[in-house]
Amino acid sequence: MEEFSAFSGRGNAAPVGTPLPNAIQKWPLLSNKLAQPQSATSIFAIALLAHVLLWTLLPSLLLRNASLDIIEALAWGHEWQLGYEKDPPLWPWVTEALSVWPGKNLWACYLAAQVCIGTVFVSVWQLGCRIASRREALLGALLLEGIYYFNFPTPEFNDIVLQMPFAALFGWLLHRALTDNRLRDWCLAGFVAGLGLWARYSMGAYLIPMAIFVLVHPVARRRLAEAGPWVLVATALLTFLPHMAWIVDSGFISIEYVARRAPEATNGLHYVAKLSSFIGAQLAALIPMLLLALMLWRWKNPNPPSPSDSRDFDRAYLAALAFGPIVFSVILSAMTQRPPRVMWAAPLLCYVGLFIATSIRPVLTAQRLRTFGRAWIAVLLLPALLFTLEQVARPLVTGKENRSHFPGRSLAAEVTDRWHAETGTPMKYVIGDTWYAGNAAFYSDDRPSALFVHGGYRFNPWVTPEQLKKEGAVLVWDAASEGADIPPIIAEQFPGAALQPAVSVRGPASVHQVGIAFLLPTETAMPEDGERLATSL
Template sequence: MLIWTLLPSLLLKNASLDIIEGLAWGHEWQLGYEKDPPLWPWIIESLTASVSRSLWACYLAAQFCIGTVFFAVWRLGNRLTNSREALLGVLLMEGIHYFNYPTPEFNDLVLQMPFAALFGWLLHRALTGNQRLDWCLSGLVAGLGLWARYSMGAYIAAMGLFVLLHPQARRRLAEPGPWLLVLTCLLVFSPHIYWIIDSGFVSISYVGARAPVADTGAQYIVQLLAFLGAQLAAIAAMLALVFLLWRWRSSKPTCVQTAKADPVDFNRAYLAALALGPLAFSLLLSALTQRPPRAMWGGPLMCFVGLLIATTIRPVFTVDRLRYFGRAWLIVLLLPALLFVVEQVCRPLIAGREGRVNYPGQELGLEVTNRWLVGTGMPLKYVIGDTWHAGNVAFYSHDRPSTLFSHGGYRLSPWVSPEKLKQSGAVVVWDALREGLAVPADIRAQFPKAVLQPAILLSRNSSIYKIGVAFLLPESRSPGAPAQMHRSRFDPPPPTP
């Protein structure tokens, strides 16, 4: 947690694309957004607002999520097996790509992980102990997991099917516990269900459109194999660690007896369903829809793979084996961090340009806000444009304006209305290097009264950025008063007469 909080805090100069988008959403405090449930945008908005818009709080929150996964896996492991194998199950997770290198990109994928892990631990407590508090807590984390990301449903569906199929678990259906879980989950998630219906299923439509499209069965199989190959690559370091403690002679795994009837078989079946069931459900859904999943979607499905392997191989704990394992584990811990540092330091030299996490967003927000203030004498309340450029202005401007995403208009930005724009005006921004200095045609069609301004020229180390700017003036200005063509220190000097 310390490593992956400090490194991005020291090396990344700008918010990533996911964080920028989430901040634009979270600033509006809606019950849902075009792509995601609202819990993740609410969290990052609250965190950045509480620390003067510093991003270290987001990086720390991401690592708190990963630490919670490790904690929940450890607690479940102690219920299923001995403490050494439980600890090994946690240590092996450091060898899974999704739990280290990508985590500074705090997004809905990272946020879902702790809820999935807590759900697996608490559901086992509920099934074996049958305490109503555990059933309610399981329903609570399941509902909150859905607020984080819809793919939490893969865990809920997989474990629901396990309860239906396993005789020992199925007996609980005659008792109030499982129905308390279902009721709690529905009550927690019901406000967002209302929003989904009221919004015309905007977010559900996005999820369907986001998955890759396979035109033929052969293409689907190729893309599905690519997804599975990506998951194997993500756990390659973990498999290398497993090799160091592998027991080559066959031996049946043992589990601590925590249930009255067939505890060993029950615990083994439960862990297998928990570790592999969500992936199997996702693949089944993919096959039914002929939509291959994206590689990064596998991240939240890997929470219990390490524990499953640790309890299956019956590892050999000798001094020599542990010595080799410890050295290899330190490499697996530190190598991704080293690669992260090398990428951030050397990428501009190798690629010839900065990444988005080193974009001059703060300078852009300051310059746009100053131009608007000089040109209109009013605070900036709205910014229009694509997610990246408008989102950077919205976050880094000291006026903290609301964002109208140009790709979706008012439907995807319901916190903005034509009446509000008429009253307060807005700034339109776009990438002038890619789209030209003139107002892009799609934006011009939506806002024909936008007044073109001089472009903003920014630089960061080896990269040059040219941002197009236009003012959508508030109607409260006098009809004949044009916007001031404000010239900033970033503009080239005027031609000599």
């Protein structure tokens, strides 16, 4: 194991055993580790643990209600389909599984999100140890903390967060496969690639650029004459095959959604403006990392290592891995004239920090380590502080609420109680938009299925008109914005519903008015109502 004396690099590094100033001993644990002659592995483990614990505890303690993405995933995952209107099924499956045993508490989802981010850190560290020193591997992993996408938004466990570990693992495993040429590494890389596509289709933004790299780079291209790359392709295709069959069987509804989310620009000027906004947002997301990198640049090693074939290959591979996905995405956007959405870039930046660290190769003395340690801790804690203020102070100061402040439990309890009083049967279905129907479905003790009105039965194949006729359903909507009467989009699809008094549920800063109506089951409906319902469905 490389000791921290080696991690300190050239220059005025403190030798092993040198007494440290008393002030250093008063620092938090990470700063102490940075200043002591400990291994880079220990420092990495402490930093990783600090991140995972901090970003698991904060949402577990502060968030009162599930986010929109988690609510949507819970509604889908409850049905255990091979695919859904917007996404492959892995994210809904994982979310549903994590919500079963803790009940309505979502700390397991918040922990899973940080396990995903932690896996990115581990993958970057592992690849860094293969192609550079442990010093540079550590710095490459620590720089990730300065990217917005790896901290503040991660409690909203979604398909983007779930794709990140597969993208990072693929980058590490593919390098192992190309350099060591072991069949197990090719199989693992293919399996991870396939799982990444089960998480999110944008995994292709890694697969295609790295496939181009293998075709273009002469060292990597030699592997095409051997079995390994084809084993990777076959494994990935076999892993993804069930969902591919679902895509065709569903009429490509999830592919249509991607097109709707990135609509074609109306003209060239509109596209350039949207793309510029996208690029500007990515630069803004990188600002803390770039500030840390600027600090390292001041300590750049003036004596770079001598070139070698293996180092040249590693350098080219890391450049393709760090920038290939984002460049590919921009090129694809330009070809289709569809501006990318800002958050779509989140999984594409996993290896930028490692590229920077291996490019700068800073000389780190004990004093410089202490300075970098302070800066890194600030980068870790500042987003956490902002997150805390957002959740705690926003309703009190601005009078406005986030979705995490929504009283979903109160809504579900009231709707469920009313349904039981009216029918004496469990609530099997809730119909409405994603937010209101999803909250009522998840937080209800009956845990009914949710049917989202924007897609009808095509987007909700787990329910049929015959089932609704037999079991009945609750219709919910935002009465404050859509009015007290049943909204036309609901009334047209589900005629015959009986309007009920609106539900009032109080949040920390406002009272939410939620409209409800009942589609009564045929067993409890009046004869004329049952005849109307049967005819309409």
